[in-house]
Amino acid sequence: MAVGAVLAAGAGTRFGMPKILAEQGLWLHRAVDALRVGGCDEVLVAMGAAIVEPPAGATAIVVADWAVGLSASVRAVLDSPPVGHDPAGVVLHVVDMPDVGEAVIARIVATAARDPGRIVRAVYGGRPGHPVYLGRDHFAGVRARLDGDVGAAPYLRAHAGIVESVECGDLASGLDRDEP
Structure with missing residues (x-):
C-alpha cells in the first residue's frame, strides 16, 4: 500500500495566501486527484494555516504547529x-x-514498486523536486532529521547514494509557484 500526502499547511506568505486556497482550491483538487489516479491507495492532505474540507476521497490532517514550517507537515503525515x-x-x-499530474505520480509509484x-x-x-516516495524503512530516519522549514531534504542528501532519481521533465515543469 502507498499513501499519498499533499503538503499544504503553510501560510503562503510570498504567494499572499495559503496555497491550499489557490484558484478557489483547484490546486488542492489537482494534487489529490494526481495522487489518487497516479496509484496511491489512500490520500492525506496536511493543512494548517487554512483549514478546508478535503476533496472527496482524501483525509485531512490538521497540522497544529504548521508555523514551524515544512518539517511539521512531514512529521504530521508520518505520525x-x-x-x-x-x-x-x-x-x-x-x-x-499544479502542473504535476497523475502521470508523474504513476511514474514515481511504478518505480518505487x-x-x-x-x-x-x-x-x-535533472533538477530535484516532488513528488518523493519514501519507503517505510526510512520513516524513522526522516523523522530524526526534520527541523524547521525543511522536509525530508537533509535525509535525502545524507542518503544520496540510494535515492533513485526519475526524470519527469517530459511530463511537467516541476516548478513550484511561490508568487501569484
Whole structure:
C-alpha cells in the first residue's frame, strides 16, 4: 500500500495566501486527484494555516504547529493513523506544483514498486523536486532529521547514494509557484 500526502499547511506568505486556497482550491483538487489516479491507495492532505474540507476521497490532517514550517507537515503525515498502519511507503507531494499530474505520480509509484526500502524522487531536467516516495524503512530516519522549514531534504542528501532519481521533465515543469 502507498499513501499519498499533499503538503499544504503553510501560510503562503510570498504567494499572499495559503496555497491550499489557490484558484478557489483547484490546486488542492489537482494534487489529490494526481495522487489518487497516479496509484496511491489512500490520500492525506496536511493543512494548517487554512483549514478546508478535503476533496472527496482524501483525509485531512490538521497540522497544529504548521508555523514551524515544512518539517511539521512531514512529521504530521508520518505520525498520522493511516501511515501508522504500515503502508509500504508515502508519496509526498506539494500543493504548489499544479502542473504535476497523475502521470508523474504513476511514474514515481511504478518505480518505487511499493518497496519499503526505496526512496524515489522526481527530477525535472535533472533538477530535484516532488513528488518523493519514501519507503517505510526510512520513516524513522526522516523523522530524526526534520527541523524547521525543511522536509525530508537533509535525509535525502545524507542518503544520496540510494535515492533513485526519475526524470519527469517530459511530463511537467516541476516548478513550484511561490508568487501569484
